[in-house]
Amino acid sequence: MIINGVTIDKTFAEAFPMKATRAIITAQNEKWAMISAQAMTGFATSVIACGCEAGIERVLDPSETPDGRPGVAVMIFAMGGKGLAKQLETRAGQCVLTSPTSALFAGIDSDKPIPLGKNLRYFGDGFQISKVIGGKRYWRVPVMDGEFLTEATTGQVDAVGGGNFLVLAESQPQALAACEAAIEEMRKIPNVIMPFPGGVVRSGSKVGSKYKALGASTNDAFCPTLKGITKTDLSPEIESVMEIVIDGLTKEDIDKAMRVGIQAVCDLGAANGIKRISAGNYGGKLGPFHFHLQEIMA
Amino acid sequence: MTALTFTLKQEPAQRVDLSPLVCQNLTGLSATEIATLELYSGKRKLRADELFAIEGFDAQNIVIKNSSVKLDYIGKELSEGQITVEGDAGAYLGLSMKSGTITVNGNAGIFAACEMKKGFVQINGNTGDFLGAALPGNKMGMKGGTILVKGNAGERAGDHMRRGVILIEGDAGDYCGSRMTAGTIAVMGKTGRYTGYAMRRGTLLFWNQPGLPATFNDCGSHTLAFLPMLFASFRQLDSKFADPSTAFNRVKRYGGDMAEIGRGEVLVRI
Numbered sequence: 090m091i092i093n094g095v096t097i098d099k100t101f102a103e104a105f106p107m108k109a110t111r112a113i114i115t116a117q118n119e120k121w122a123m124i125s126a127q128a129m130t131g132f133a134t135s136v137i138a139c140g141c142e143a144g145i146e147r148v149l150d151p152s153e154t155p156d157g158r159p160g161v162a163v164m165i166f167a168m169g170g171k172g173l174a175k176q177l178e179t180r181a182g183q184c185v186l187t188s189p190t191s192a193l194f195a196g197i198d199s200d201k202p203i204p205l206g207k208n209l210r211y212f213g214d215g216f217q218i219s220k221v222i223g224g225k226r227y228w229r230v231p232v233m234d235g236e237f238l239t240e241a242t243t244g245q246v247d248a249v250g251g252g253n254f255l256v257l258a259e260s261q262p263q264a265l266a267a268c269e270a271a272i273e274e275m276r277k278i279p280n281v282i283m284p285f286p287g288g289v290v291r292s293g294s295k296v297g298s299k300y301k302a303l304g305a306s307t308n309d310a311f312c313p314t315l316k317g318i319t320k321t322d323l324s325p326e327i328e329s330v331m332e333i334v335i336d337g338l339t340k341e342d343i344d345k346a347m348r349v350g351i352q353a354v355c356d357l358g359a360a361n362g363i364k365r366i367s368a369g370n371y372g373g374k375l376g377p378f379h380f381h382l383q384e385i386m387a
Numbered sequence: 388m389t390a391l392t393f394t395l396k397q398e399p400a401q402r403v404d405l406s407p408l409v410c411q412n413l414t415g416l417s418a419t420e421i422a423t424l425e426l427y428s429g430k431r432k433l434r435a436d437e438l439f440a441i442e443g444f445d446a447q448n449i450v451i452k453n454s455s456v457k458l459d460y461i462g463k464e465l466s467e468g469q470i471t472v473e474g475d476a477g478a479y480l481g482l483s484m485k486s487g488t489i490t491v492n493g494n495a496g497i498f499a500a501c502e503m504k505k506g507f508v509q510i511n512g513n514t515g516d517f518l519g520a521a522l523p524g525n526k527m528g529m530k531g532g533t534i535l536v537k538g539n540a541g542e543r544a545g546d547h548m549r550r551g552v553i554l555i556e557g558d559a560g561d562y563c564g565s566r567m568t569a570g571t572i573a574v575m576g577k578t579g580r581y582t583g584y585a586m587r588r589g590t591l592l593f594w595n596q597p598g599l600p601a602t603f604n605d606c607g608s609h610t611l612a613f614l615p616m617l618f619a620s621f622r623q624l625d626s627k628f629a630d631p632s633t634a635f636n637r638v639k640r641y642g643g644d645m646a647e648i649g650r651g652e653v654l655v656r657i
Contacts, residue, residue, distance in 0.1 A: 156612055157619075192612055216650065218588070219569065220613055221531075221550065223620040229613055238612045 090383045094359025095366060097351070097382050102253045103370035104378035107136075107166045108173045109248030109338060110203060111146065111196030114185055115160035119148060125188035126161035129180045133165070134285045135334075137294075137305060141167040141176040142250060142336050144282030155194045156238065162196050164282045166250045166336040173245060174203045181239075182209050186230070192238040195225075199244030206230070206239025249378050252335035252343035255293065255311060255367040256354050261329040263362030265289070268331045270357060271350035278346040281337040293332040293369060308369070327364060340378050348385050355386075390471075391421070393439035394452040401429030402477060403438065405451075406460040410468025410487060413446035456496055462489045465506065478515070481508045482522075484532070497541065500534045502527065503551065509535045509625075516541035516560065519553050529553070529570065535626055542579065545572045548589065556627050564591045567651060571617070575627060586644045586651035592617075593655045594633075603643030608657055610637050 090097040116122035133143035146162040154160035167173035185193045210217040210228040218229040226241040258264035272288035298306035310322040311330045337343040404427040422436035447468035454474030462470045466485040478496040490509045497515035500508045518540045519529035528547035535554045542560035548570040561579035567589035575594045582597040618634035638654040
């Protein structure tokens with residue numbers, strides 16, 4: 090398949106089941122809601138070493154937030170429910186509770202509630218106040234700037250993590266420009282995050298390493314500087330490869346995000362140095378979710 | 388289906404215990420079975436059809452017409468459905484109710500909605516002492532649900548209250564929120580003496596400055612983020628509390644009762 094001069098490989102991205110949650114951070118203004126959200130979703134690019142994958146889903150209008158202030162929706166993905174709960178709580182405690190004027194609310198309903206502010210309330214040292222409003226429990230924790238208002242729990246849902254595609258370009262600036270265009274479009278899709286810096290990862294990995302201590306190492310088949318000395322997957326004109334990783338609540342959400350992202354890359358086309366779109370997988374043996382590029386773009 | 392309607396034939400000589408006439412008890416009963424239900428009145432037992440003219444079939448929608456202050460325990464332990472009282476209700480309205488809705492288009496007596504667990508009680512007139520409180524000797528009053536009083540409430544509203552919301556559009560008597568453990572009481576009118584007496588936790592929300600015991604301390608003026616959410620949760624009510632123009636988020640906060648653990652708060656609109 091070729092779109093605007095860009096070859097779409099007959100391959101697929103392989104993704105895994107994850108657990109996910111969403112939280113809504115509000116603040117006096119969008120600037121401070123965003124600062125808090127950026128802190129909460131920092132160092133959360135990959136479960137390999139961060140414990141979770143997290144990102145900002147979108148900015149919320151005051152009419153969409155529980156307390157009528159500007160807000161930001163963040164999503165956190167982890168391999169299991171326990172890990173997710175721990176990451177959510179520590180990040181909420183260190184990054185939202187501490188952030189001036191912030192408040193924190195559930196962003197998703199499910200029959201599996203996980204603590205949001207339920208345990209953060211103990212920071213109040215006995216001065217915290219519970220309020221049940223509209224059937225939901227909130228905690229008012231006295232802090233130095235006033236009160237930190239937080240919902241007690243949010244929901245945990247089954248999700249999908251690790252959807253991806255690779256952008257193969259004739260130069261590094263062209264690969265990055267294409268990825269930026271893709272991310273801009275993908276951020277309009279609900280229920281997904283692209284957890285890597287700016288949504289783009291330049292150090293895609295393969296499973297395993299020559300070093301026993303490492304479980305993953307550089308994806309040498311897609312490293313352009315190794316074309317002559319490894320079993321490469323790159324043709325001579327490819328000088329740079331970048332990857333976009335997508336976590337989503339459902340396979341369909343990731344499908345949509347991949348479609349608009351790849352389309353944005355293809356819109357730039359061969360004329361802008363984009364040669365191929367490929368994807369990362371493990372032969373289909375590890376992850377139950379397969380995203381076939383040509384089917385998505387059909 | 389038409390509402391199951393009990394129309395009081397005449398004012399009873401003694402007080403009557405109406406606790407058997409709740410939706411969950413009457414569902415599935417025939418008209419004859421309902422007519423022969425026995426109701427205690429003083430030391431006598433009266434058949435339901437001696438006291439009431441009974442019409443209609445829908446046991447999930449009970450109407451008590453021509454009601455009197457002598458009809459006690461209306462909606463006791465109600466766990467489903469709706470009871471509408473046309474006229475006054477006696478004591479212990481909605482005692483320990485578990486779910487459902489009770490509406491009184493008149494006044495209610497003492498201990499209305501006391502030890503209520505869940506559901507919604509609306510009293511369109513006034514109500515007596517111990518609204519949403521605990522029965523004498525008990526330690527826990529209302530544990531959940533919402534009470535809306537459009538008129539005035541008597542003394543000791545929310546005594547020993549544990550959870551839930553009491554909304555009073557009119558005035559509240561002395562000892563409002565006394566011995567409260569948690570929950571919220573909002574009063575748009577005036578309040579009497581000893582407000583929040585021996586309060587442990589919970590929120591008293593007032594539109595007018597109350598007379599507070601000396602054991603409540605001024606914590607200053609604040610803008611509280613939870614108040615707009617609390618007021619927004621009242622929007623569905625047929626009440627002044629639903630009117631956005633009555634809402635506020637700027638309050639003077641008093642902490643107390645310091646003679647107790649002092650974790651309660653009185654919030655007064657600025």
